[in-house]
Amino acid sequence: MKYALAVLPLMAILMVGSGFAFAESYEIKIPSGASDENFPYFWSQKDTGETSGIITIFPGDTITWSNADTAFHTITSINPTGERTPTPDDENGLFDSGFFTAGKSFTHQFDELGDFYYYCTLHPWMNGVVHVVLDPGSVKSIDGIASGYTDDGLGFEVKYFLDAHLAPAVHVNPDEKTLTFTLTGESNNEHLTITLPKELIDNPTSVWVDGNMVEFESDSTISGNTATQLVIPLDNTSREVKIMGSKVIPEFGGIALLVLTISIISVIIFSKKTSLIALR
Missing domain, CATH: 2.60.40.420 (Cupredoxins -  blue copper proteins)
Known part of the structure; x- marks a missing residue:
């Protein structure tokens, strides 16, 4: 034996x-x-x-x-x-x-x-x-982020490297210019590496982990300068990561803005026609 x-x-x-x-x-x-x-x-x-x-x-x-x-x-x-x-x-x-x-x-x-x-x-x-063995982590992704703000309704894909998962629901706040990610479980990794499309959030300037501002590394040349990669420190108690940029995808996309404009014009035209009928 x-x-x-x-x-x-x-x-x-x-x-x-x-x-x-x-x-x-x-x-x-x-x-x-x-x-x-x-x-x-x-x-x-x-x-x-x-x-x-x-x-x-x-x-x-x-x-x-x-x-x-x-x-x-x-x-x-x-x-x-x-x-x-x-x-x-x-x-x-x-x-x-x-x-x-x-x-x-x-x-x-x-x-x-x-x-x-x-x-x-x-x-x-x-x-x-x-x-x-300790899970070294793997490349994962979240699809459809900010889908309600994009013209095609598909949103954006964010890729990240971690041994735990980020929740698929990402809070997008155009007013604060922030994205908030939630860890769904305990991570043994010391860092979260995340790649953010610049059309989703541009020039990330600040990061908070569980409400505490942290130092992070940034590379804005990813994917032919179309994305920014951040390396954010974590520990095994980390649960929330908030990222602020100089701009987060606007509340209204091009098509949504066009529809809104047409609606306003239609209301104005209808109001004028109503006024003319009343004068007759």
């Missing part, structure tokens, strides 16, 4: 996931025949087909091991040397499914960072490891 674990590959399949606020669930199937030591593989990840029993996830994610074999199996945590951990389901995140039969499953949520080795106590050649 110790030898089997020692030769486990160190590589892992990086699966798309998220932090606590957007935890993912993964399934590893125990295939029919896994109880035979000579079977070609003992695990099968539902999403990727990976058969090593090795998986990389983020804190808060859950894994479900489902038994598609005809034999009993267990999912039992062990230390890297292959020795069984003495206290399953303790505060250190160790686990033991106990025996579960064909068609049954065992689910465990991983909240702590680290490498969690496991095996089947009945079939010790069946072993694997769960790597729980």
